[in-house]
Amino acid sequence: MDKLINGRRYTETEQGPRFAPCAPHSVLARLGDKWTILVMSHLAVAPGHQLRFSTLKSGIEGITQRMLTLTLRNLERDGLLIRHYFPEVPPRVEYELTEMGAGMLPALEGFTSWIRDNWPRIEDCRRAYDEARR
């Protein structure tokens, strides 16, 4: 039978614990890419968890059209947001967090708040490490 530790499924073997195929990695890899967290953050604070493409683009400094499109497609594919297309002229597209997308925010917040609290220390460690081998 599988046990649970730190939110990860694993089974005991003679060679030690063997973790189940890494679902967390698949999600963390997405959140770890260059723009996803920023897009999620903007939608999180938006009224109705809903924003236009152009609003996102101008709100996220440095993002290109291409990367915003790709990031939104990936989030849509995972079911974390929905794309609402309005066939007007000029066309308008709204992106809205799904229930699941919004449900992810509290969990993510717990983790990002730890990062915020420990960030200065991490930066110090990196500096010290780099310093030591120069």
Place this chain on the structure above:
Amino acid sequence: MDKLINGRRYTETEQGPRFAPCAPHSVLARLGDKWTILVMSHLAVAPGHQLRFSTLKSGIEGITQRMLTLTLRNLERDGLLIRHYFPEVPPRVEYELTEMGAGMLPALEGFTSWIRDNWPRIEDCRRAYDEARR
């Protein structure tokens, strides 16, 4: 003054919220790389949060020496683990979570448990999405 939302610092501007330089991204990008989560998970369940290089290597299926070394170096650089070198023959090296590394586990657990709960639904969404455009 900065406000906080979902664990992210940001300031209000006329163009909407502008998030502070992305510290979460830097950490999530590391956790999102291919092996980091697996290394952390193994150290998390190890007695004393401590394991040898060879134990990690044989415990993590498919990892190469090179990638394990790189992953460990990065975690060491961030101050999440310490490297203990014993100059014996043959040499022995133990890796141990630091206080900060261990302190990250509960925060990470909250997030990975959300992932675990929602993973089936995410997989369904991906399948449906891919199906729809085939």
Place this chain on the structure above:
DNA sequence: CTGGATCCACCTCGATACTG
């Protein structure tokens, strides 16, 4: 306005060989 298509630089990771 929204985004598709193309081209390219870089980075990550895997495979392999070698060392104290």
Place this chain on the structure above:
DNA sequence: CAGTATCGAGGTGGATCCAG
């Protein structure tokens, strides 16, 4: 045992141009 060095394939992201 625990690495380092090197090479190469593939993927990610940036720049630019075009289209409905």
